[in-house]
Amino acid sequence: MDVLLTVVVPVYAVEGYLYQCLESLRAGLSAEENALVEVIAVDDASPDACGAMLDGYAARHGDLRVVHLPGNVGLGLARNAGLAEARGEYVWFVDSDDWLPSGSVRAVLERLRETEPDVLLVDHLRVHENGRLQTDASSPLLAGSVDLSRLLGVQHTAWNRVMRREFLAKHELRFPAGWYEDVPFSNPVLIAAERLDVLNRVCYHYRVGRFGAITATRSDRHFEAFEQWDRLHAWLAAAGVAPALKVRMFTLMISHLLVVAGNESRVHPSRRRAYFRRIAALYRRHRPDGYLPPAGTPGLKHRLVAANSYTAYAALRTGYRVAGLRRRSTERTPAVSRDVPAPPRAVQGASLR
Template identity: 65%
Template sequence: MPVSLSIVVPVYAVEGYLYQCLDSLHAGLTADERARVEIIAVDDASPDRCGRMLDDYAKDHSGVRVEHLSANVGLGLARNAGLAAATGDYVWFVDSDDWLPPGSVRAVLAALADEKPDVLLIDHLRVQDGRPKMDASSHLLAGAPTLDRMLGVQHTAWNRIVGREFLLRHGLRFGSGWYEDVSFSHPVLLAADRITALNRVCYHYRIGRPGAITSTRSHRHFEAFEQYDRLQEWMDEHGVDPAIRRRLFVLMINHLLVVAGNDGRMHPGHRRNFFRRLAALHRRHRPAGYRPHGVKHRLVAAGAYGLYALLRAGYRLAGIRAGNPERTLPVSADVVSPPYRAQAASII
């Protein structure tokens, strides 16, 4: 039986990318497919021409609706506004600086009709300076869509298409602030009875755009801790299995270590405090039966920022010598200078 799809597009300061995004959402669809797809663009009080561009676009394209917010509320709450206006069987949250490759909506509609899942996960390409690259977690979509396996897929809103009634029934919404995907993308998987995966690239994720959160140095990256606290509270309320909590705990520490080590996001003057907050989060939410995985996790558990900084500096030096200064693979204790190896031995 055919299904209908609402594509929610929050829009803020992306006038250079907006038409590419919107055009990609219904390109190549038949009249019948277009009738089953509604596009809800949410103007989050954008300071540029985006609001006018959306109105003009909606006049020329049926099935496009525009919601104008009176004040800027941020990505998560703008998505909630779009969800409130949606009428489709399923909802797909698409960011307005990204775009879909041809045939994506048709493939998603077919998969939803065949499987009738609560959540459908899709593959994507990371595109930076016009160069596409597979995500490190993409291979997980090729296997059985078990909960444990799908929890390892990049935790974003745009790579999972979710049943609208399912979201309403479970009260799943986005929180305010940066890293809003954290307290949404994991709970939708944990609450789902049926998860399926489409092992096909259906999304192009733009990397390195000026003004994007992941390319901006800001103290607001500390808001990630609030989002993970929300996730932990949700799991407390819903009695999530301890093994799943340990799995998500590892993923949480991995994610925050990436943020801590990313010079594009973290000002060097903020890194020590961020690490301290990470160590406190580790103590606060460490699940029963958990043992630290790897060197960096042990350093976080010990609150050993000095050793972490040495490891990071040593590994970056090794990356520079190898021609890759942004190298971010797991750190080996071998890169630590000899005077510090004995000190590190008690931790790692």
């Protein structure tokens, strides 16, 4: 029986989460369904026991292929290494500190056979360190008809889309090196797809706030996001995409970078001014004809970027943070069940954090 789905799992310094991830990939599958799936784990020269854990797991179960890289190359290039070994018609990149809820692989297999898309988008839940489950702010965009402009607003990650390998090869879509490697990969994947489908079902549990995760690490490497967005705009220009899509991507880019700038878990306060200046430079470099700032507070922040007015941006951010602290001090936060997703708190890209 031919392999329908290859799951590629890049692995680095996640020994406390690795077994949960691996066990979730085949949980509940029948023998026939199991034969349709292959799992490739890429040991990205992990400094802990992950390499040995993978070899032991493969020896015990016999249904895991392990690729050991001689040196650490980073998440994007590790994914490419797994993709190069894949035999499945489709590929799904699953991060090794995350896991799939029961029934996810079966649901994905059924949908792939039913609609035969180039790209299948799936929904996810954010999982906090205390176990609380939260619906992502962009998840409502998956409801309704398949509309590219709307779906570009879904969180731009590799793990929420399942892709046909021939489609990736045809369009030469691979991950670049560096942080924010998803930006110049996941957006072109949607734009280039001729057959795009959505499985509006939670098929992924995304762990947030984990110590050591890129999104929870203060570092100047977050400045690498600018190079990745430059790569995306170069692809958009070469692909000759419609002006409306260029406007959409530009708006999403500025909103995304403002979220990063305002997140103290990523950009140190002493580096926020420099980060803001880089956003303003990117704004001037890529602003497309027909662009208009969004409504409300997000639009105000876009205008401050256009004016390169960090002082006003900082004052606005401080005002909203103070107001938020006062509001939370007077409100009693209701408990949220660990088994029931919390409602989305904000529109993606609009957080002032």
